[in-house]
Each structure stands twice: as structure tokens, then as C-alpha cells.
Amino acid sequence: MLSTILRGIIIFISSLAVFSAQQAYASKEDHPAVSRYEGATLKDTGVIHYKKILVPVNVVPGTEDTELIEVIGKITAHGYLLEGNKSTLEVGLNYKQVIEKLGAELLIDCVDKLCGYQPLDFYWQSWANYNSLVVDDNDDDTRFLVAKRATDKGDIYYQWIITNVYDGIIGIEQTIIEPEALLLDQVSVNRNISVQVEQTVLKAAREDIEGSHDHPVISRYQGAYITDYRQREFEKVFIPTGVAVNQVAPVITVEGKGTTIGYNLSNSQSSLQIYQNYLSALKAAGFDILFTCNLATCGHALLDDLYTSDANKFRFHPVETNNDPDSDFRLISAKLTTANKAIFLLVAIEGALTSNDINKIVVDIVEKSEMNTAKVTIDPQYLNDEITQKGRVVLHGLNFAFNKSQLLPSSTASLAAITEYLTLHPKQQFYVVGHTDNVGSYEINTQLSKARAQTVIEELISLKIDKSRLTPIGIGPVSPKIANSSDANKAENRRVELVLQ
Structure with missing residues (x-):
């Protein structure tokens, strides 16, 4: 009885009704708009908000001429395994029917080498593939489908990779990119607060390490918790103003009270969203932005090039200092000058690459001053x-x-x-x-x-x-x-x- 009822259910999401060509086996683990293939088992899933991704929209068979467009939105990835001696052709035709039921436009429908290599090669390095490893790029029957559906809130992109994982087992990789507005106001900056006053600690997903707290000038990203904390009354801090050349980063050298705070944050937030929140908050507070970079534009090992000693390199923990150009790394350096103080600030972000990973943030702040020698007295x-x-x-x-x-x-x-x-x-x-x-x-x-x-x-x-x-x-x-x-x-x-x- 239950099976009969399920077969008749049509899932409506934003006036979108989709089910598989054979039967609708929807689950709360599936995407609400597209059910799993009948009999398929969910092996892995991942969701990330406001993520930038390249989507193939056109291929020239037998060549590497692939047209890619940049899309930002909510990405939901599902990896399924399907038993029962199905072929990639049969499964692919069912998903083509799904595209028709969506009222979407079919952009790409190709098999292995006819895909022109690049769409599949690109996918193996994408965020979605990191989060759901159930397909095999070495199979000659690997089928690749991409579709687009226009809505009043923007275009939705659907992507399926269907492959023979091993004899009798089909792997289905489903990625859906939906338009999503940037969630702002997750970071606050207070340019007027006295640097001696501690800001109320925001609630976090986990407890902060003992003895740590947010800096009074800038809050944490909502939901983050402190994993590393250090503060020195007087130290020299290097604030990068550009990409390192020959392992030498252009910097502003600042001496004063230094505070370095390392945070962890759920992987449901993309590094782009975290970066935009910090950038918007700093600009709104009147900070002068000295330097920003994203991903490969940051160069190789930017943080690693700032300091030569291992002790100073550890200041950026938990963010990796030897950021690879392919890593999800972003950086902001900024300066605030008021009548009675100058504050320099660095924000480094290492985005989570997989559903098992976590976002890492370091805020490095120096309040410019001269060394306090009041401890030395004379008589x-x-x-x-x-x-x-x-x-x-x-x-x-x-x-x-x-x-x-x-x-x-x-x-x-x-x-x-x-x-x-x-x-x-x-x-x-x-x-x-x-x-x-x-x-x-x-x-x-x-x-x-x-x-x-x-x-x-x-x-x-x-x-x-x-x-x-x-x-x-x-x-x-x-x-x-x-x-x-x-x-x-x-x-x-x-x-x-x-x-x-």
C-alpha cells in the first residue's frame, strides 16, 4: 500500500514537480525537487551555501573546447549507488525524462570521450565530487548530463554523471545549483569601542578554548568557535599588501599589541560567503582595504612567506600557511585610523573542501603603539x-x-x-x-x-x-x-x- 502511495506522490518545491521516470522514491535525504532513482542507495551527500562553481554549458564532441560559466548559489550534491544490472544508457534516459518534466533546457548530453574530456576532468576537481565519491571517470560508458531551468529567482542548474562503478553497480552523481542571495551581517565591527573592553562572546557551535575571547573591534562569524588564541603586549606583525614574489611578500610592518584568533566554522558556509561578510563589515566600519585575494590569485604559500620562524608561522593555525593555488583560500588585510589609534587587521580563510572538512578562519590584529617601558623606573x-x-x-x-x-x-x-x-x-x-x-x-x-x-x-x-x-x-x-x-x-x-x- 505504502509503495503504491509513494508512486503517486509528486513533490512540489517552488512550483517544481519532479519524480523519476519509473517511480518516485523520495526521502528526506534526497533533494526535495528530484527523488532518487528507484532502488538506489544514498552513499554520500553535501550542501554548501553561496558557493562559486564553474558549470559546463556546451561541449564540442571530440575536442577540449568546453564552454564553462561561473555560477554562485546553493550547491547540493548527492552520490547514489544503483544495483540491478542497469546500463548507463537506461539510467541516463530516465534522467533525460526528469529534465523534460522539469521543463528545463538540456545543455549537455554526452558519453565519455564525446564529452570532450574537459567537463568530466573539471568535475573530478569540483566541490561536489569531493563530497560524493561514487562515480568512476575511467569507464567508457560514463554519461554526462547538464540542464538549466529558468526561474523568477534565477537559473537552476542540474548535473548528473552516470557510470559503471563495477560489474552490476551504477554510480550516480547528482549536483544541483540553485540561486541564493548572499547571507550578510554574520560579522560585526565596532570602530569606536575601547580596545581595553572585552566584547560579549557570541554563541558558537562548540565551546571556545579556555582563556580566549573575540577581539573587541571585530566579532566572529556567527556560529564559529575559537580553536587557537594568542596575545602579546608588544610584537612586530607583518600585514601583507600584495602577492609574494620570489617568496617575498610586500608588507606593512607594524609594532604594537598583537592578537591572533583562530576559528573553526561549519562547512555549510562557503569561503566566498565568509569572505564577503568580513569584507562588507570592514568597509562599513570605515576600514581601508589594503589587499584582498581569492584562490589562485593569492599565489603560493602567501602566509608562509610572511615569517621565517616556525613559531611565527604557527600564529595562523588552524589555517594552512602553505596555501596551494588550488586550495580554497582567501585573504583580506585592512587598516583603521582614528584620532587616537591605528589598527591593522588580517583575515585569512581556508574553505572546507569536503563534507567531512571544516572552514578555518584566522583574524590577526595589531594595535599600533610603542613599547611600554613604564615597568622600568628611576630614582x-x-x-x-x-x-x-x-x-x-x-x-x-x-x-x-x-x-x-x-x-x-x-x-x-x-x-x-x-x-x-x-x-x-x-x-x-x-x-x-x-x-x-x-x-x-x-x-x-x-x-x-x-x-x-x-x-x-x-x-x-x-x-x-x-x-x-x-x-x-x-x-x-x-x-x-x-x-x-x-x-x-x-x-x-x-x-x-x-x-x-
């Missing part, structure tokens, strides 16, 4: 010892705004110690000498170093020190304490000294 006795022995002393604890001559509030304790020493030695006169590292031009560094020396003098004058005792000098990068070969060394070279006259 009048230290100043006296250094000046007595060397005739000069480094004024530790004087902290300036990035690339400016403005002293930060954290300098108060050191200014008080300097004032106390000068008050105890009223007859001494000093050069107040500003130094920089070697980043930037000589002219700019010289001006900056003198401006910082002048700022120190003005602060001391406000604390009742006679200005005639102090002379500002700026010598920029010409007298480093140590080679400018590391971030720590450069921080040590950025200093202000008192030099006894």
Missing part, C-alpha cells in the same frame, strides 16, 4: 650614580605617544625623580638629548628626537626647574646604544638622556 640615587660615573644618564620611564613628542601620563614618576635630582644639584647644567631608532627618514627622526627633548624640558620647567640649565638636542638615529636588529633593541634606542655640560 634620584640612580641618576646621581650614573652622572657621577659616566657624565650622562638614560631617563627610563619617559613614555611618548606613538610617533609624537607628547609625554604619556605613565611618565609622571620619572619626571618627579628627575625634578628631585635637579633640585638637589642646582648648579649642574645639562643637554637633554633625544634619540630614536632607525625606522623612518633621518630628517623626521632628528626633528622628532629634538621635539621630545624639548617636551621633557617644558615639563621640568613646569615643575620649577630653571630653563637656563637645560638645552634640547635631537640627534635622531645616529647614536644607538645597540644595533637596531630587533624590536627590543629598537625600543632601547628610543630614549632621552641627560648629558652633563
